[in-house]
Amino acid sequence: xxxxxxxxxxxxxxxxxxxxxxxxxxxxxxxxxxxxxxxxxxxxxxxxxxxxxxxxxxxxxxxxxxxxxxxxxxxxxxxxxxxxxxxxxxxxxxxxxxxxxxxxxxxxxxxxxxxxxxxxxxxxxxxxxxxxxxxxxxxxxxxxxxxxxxxxx
Numbered sequence: 001x002x003x004x005x006x007x008x009x010x011x012x013x014x015x016x017x018x019x020x021x022x023x024x025x026x027x028x029x030x031x032x033x034x035x036x037x038x039x040x041x042x043x044x045x046x047x048x049x050x051x052x053x054x055x056x057x058x059x060x061x062x063x064x065x066x067x068x069x070x071x072x073x074x075x076x077x078x079x080x081x082x083x084x085x086x087x088x089x090x091x092x093x094x095x096x097x098x099x100x101x102x103x104x105x106x107x108x109x110x111x112x113x114x115x116x117x118x119x120x121x122x123x124x125x126x127x128x129x130x131x132x133x134x135x136x137x138x139x140x141x142x143x144x145x146x147x148x149x150x151x152x153x
Contacts, residue, residue, distance in 0.1 A: 010128025011071045017122040018064035024115040025053050030105040052101040059097060063090040063122065067129070084133045091126030095119045
């Protein structure tokens, strides 16, 4: 429990939103209407596992794996690579791909919009991790306390 409390807010967001987004691909993302002519029209639910969904799943797995390796283990990774920027790029790409998938799917369900919001939470978590590393490396980027002006009266 103490180990989870010690994690940053961004890491917690990624560790929750990532698996939720991955599991959301098994739910209905769209309802297709199929016209069978004189037999009638049927609605067929479609899950998220199409070409876009597979790419989305791979991005989620890569993002969560990289966050776990960087934040929760003692694995030595190259210092030449800015891993937080890579994670931010993966998170942003995941969100953009979820939006693109939702816009290109015919007859998206209400749940698919909630799953896009989950992708936004994942991207926000990677952004918070990126900001945290940049403010710790460069103290000039930290938030300054605002001075309040007091009146002379």
